[in-house]
Structure formats: structure tokens, C-alpha cells
Amino acid sequence: MGGMTASVDPIGGSVGVADSTGRLRVVGSAAVTPAMLRLTLAIDAPHLPLDPSCPNLVLRLSPPADVDTGGTSGARPPSRTYTIRRLDAAAGTVDIDVVLHGDGLFVRWARDARPGDTIDFTGPRPHAVPSFEADALVMLSDETGLPAVAAILEAASPGLPVLAVVEVPDAGEEQVVESPAVVDLRWLHRDRTPAGTTGGLERAARSLPWPAGAVDVWVAGETSEVRAVRRFAAAERGVARDRLHAFGYWRRGRAGSPS
Numbered sequence: 001m002g003g004m005t006a007s008v009d010p011i012g013g014s015v016g017v018a019d020s021t022g023r024l025r026v027v028g029s030a031a032v033t034p035a036m037l038r039l040t041l042a043i044d045a046p047h048l049p050l051d052p053s054c055p056n057l058v059l060r061l062s063p064p065a066d067v068d069t070g071g072t073s074g075a076r077p078p079s080r081t082y083t084i085r086r087l088d089a090a091a092g093t094v095d096i097d098v099v100l101h102g103d104g105l106f107v108r109w110a111r112d113a114r115p116g117d118t119i120d121f122t123g124p125r126p127h128a129v130p131s132f133e134a135d136a137l138v139m140l141s142d143e144t145g146l147p148a149v150a151a152i153l154e155a156a157s158p159g160l161p162v163l164a165v166v167e168v169p170d171a172g173e174e175q176v177v178e179s180p181a182v183v184d185l186r187w188l189h190r191d192r193t194p195a196g197t198t199g200g201l202e203r204a205a206r207s208l209p210w211p212a213g214a215v216d217v218w219v220a221g222e223t224s225e226v227r228a229v230r231r232f233a234a235a236e237r238g239v240a241r242d243r244l245h246a247f248g249y250w251r252r253g254r255a256g257s258p259s
Contacts, residue, residue, distance in 0.1 A: 021062065021120045022047030026113045027093060033173045036143070037098045037110055038085065047122050050087065050094075055155030056148055057084045057124040059096065063105055064119055080106045083147040084124060097147040101195070128218070128245040132157040135213030137181075139164040140201045140229055143173060144249045145220030152218070156181035161211060165204040167221070169195075196222035196252035205229050206236075216243045223248030 024041040032038050043050075051057065060081045086095040098110040109119070129152060130137050137160060141149050146166055156162060160181040167188040168174060174187050188200045201221060217239050219229045230246040233239040 020047075021045075021122055024059075024061075024094075024119050024121055026115055026117045026119075028115060029110075029113060032097060032175060035100045035169060035173055036146075036175075037100055038095050039098060039110060039113060040093055040095050041119075043092050043094065044118065048124060050089070050124055051126070052087055052089055054126045054129065055152050056127045056129045057087075058082065058127045059084060059094070059121045059123040061106065062120045062122075063109065064117075078105055083127070083151060085147045085151055099143055128247070130216035130218045130245055131243070132160055134160075134216040134243065136161040136163070136211030136215050138162075138205070138208065138211070138215055138217045138233075140205055140217075140219045140221075141165075142167045142195060142201070142221035142225075142249075143169070145247070146175065148220060149218075150175065150177045153177055153179035153181060153183060156183075163208050163211065165201065165208070167198065167200050167204075194252075196225060196250075199225065199228070201225050202228040202232055205232055210237055214243065215239060216245070218245045220247040220249050223251045 022043065023045040025044045026039060027042050028040040030038050058081050060079050062079045082096040082098070084094045085097045088094070098107065100107055100111065127148065137156070139149055139152070139162065143166070146168070149164060149166060153162065153164065154177070156179050158180040162179070162181045162183045164183060164185045165188060166185070167190060170189050170191055171187070177183070177185060186204070188204060190198055190200070201219065202225065215237070217233045219226050226246050226248045230244060233244055234241070
């Protein structure tokens with residue numbers, strides 16, 4: 001690892017200058033659903049301090065040196081960003097959920113990961129969190145955004161009205177999501193239709209009983225489908241730009257995309 005070594009508290013703060021990367025060590029894995037794997041990772045070498053108060057923190061993982069990336073000499077190695085699904089501050093561990101679709105580099109690494117395996121990372125960094133002071137929250141996502149949806153809902157304000165729609169391959173990919181908010185969670189099943197082709201999130205957004213007042217919208221998934229929801233929310237529901245949080249997590253046809 002390059003950079004200057006520092007004394008860093010992985011939970012509360014840092015002293016000095018952090019290394020250019022951190023290192024995680026696999027301590028366990030478990031299937032959340034048939035196509036979602038949860039890795040529990042110990043923070044052996046932190047990069048940036050963790051802020052447990054932020055409900056949507058992300059890590060950017062870099063492939064281990066012994067993994068064939070398929071890249072050309074001198075090219076920047078690929079990396080992937082994952083939501084911290086759960087943080088155990090006392091144990092110094094984080095959980096990340098990996099969607100097991102296709103044969104991408106990080107899917108292969110996650111499937112093969114065993115206790116003791118290590119991977120470098122940068123972060124964590126805060127990702128966009130909708131306002132819990134809004135009159136209501138609308139969330140739409142495919143399975144790639146489900147870890148963030150669940151983490152945000154678990155931290156939402158008690159009593160906050162939330163309409164949430166998550167598109168997954170089939171009923172076997174539904175998950176239990178707990179929240180102090182008042183959540184109406186609806187599942188869409190693709191049923192063998194390729195991911196990123198259904199238009200289901202936009203149709204769901206149009207069919208929702210849209211809440212009154214100041215509404216925050218959070219949407220994630222395939223880039224073109226996210227754009228369609230963002231256009232609808234802005235143009236037809238009048239959602240202000242600062243209340244619209246839209247993220248293209250992947251693009252259909254690119255390596256590592258769900259299929």
C-alpha cells in the first residue's frame with residue numbers, strides 16, 4: 001500500500017494522514033437470496049473514518065493483484081462501488097451485499113471469497129440520502145440498489161410516509177426490510193425478462209398514488225430506466241432538483257451488468 005501510514009480509528013476519526021487505500025479481510029459470507037450474497041468484512045487497514053450516523057455509506061473495491069482483470073498494460077484497474085449494508089462498530093466489520101448476476105470480475109471474486117481473503121478499498125464516503133424531513137419519500141430501484149434502499153429505510157424517521165418499489169428477477173429475490181417509517185413496499189418481478197428492459201420502474205412511478213406536499217424521490221438502477229423516472233418526476237410531478245436523487249448504477253450491455 002502506498003502513501004503515508006497514519007493512526008486511524010476505523011469508526012470515530014483519524015490522526016495524521018490516511019493511507020491511499022484500506023484493506024478488508026473476509027470473515028464470512030451468507031446467501032441473502034439465491035442471487036444476493038452478503039460478505040462480512042473486517043477492516044484490517046482503514047482508509048477514511050467511518051461515520052455510523054450516515055445511513056448510506058459506500059466503499060470502492062479494487063480487485064486483488066492475483067485476479068485477472070482482462071485489462072491492457074498500463075490501464076487503470078477496474079473497481080466497483082458497494083453500499084455498506086450493515087456496520088458493526090464494536091467488531092470493526094462491515095457487510096456488503098453483492099448481486100450475483102453474470103460473470104463479472106467482482107461477482108467471481110465474491111463467489112470464490114473465503115475467510116482470510118483480502119481486498120483493497122477506498123472510502124467509505126457518504127452517498128446521497130433523501131431528506132427525512134420531507135412530507136413523504138418515494139423510492140424506486142432494481143436489485144442493484146436494494147442494499148441502499150434497505151439501509152436508508154432502516155434509518156428513516158419514525159412515521160415518515162414512504163412509497164418504495166423494487167424490481168427483482170422473481171419472488172425468490174424479495175427481502176424483509178425493516179423500518180421505523182410507514183413503508184408501503186411493492187415488488188416487481190421481471191420473470192425471465194432481461195434486467196434493464198422492462199420499463200417497470202417508470203410505469204410503477206406513474207401508477208403510484210403520489211403523495212402531497214414536499215416529496216423526495218430516490219431512484220437507482222439501470223441508467224436509461226433511471227433517466228425515465230427522473231424525467232417523469234421532474235416534468236410531470238414537479239419534483240424540485242434538490243429533492244430528486246437519481247443514480248445510474250449500471251448500463252445494459254456493459255461488463256458486470258445484471259442479466
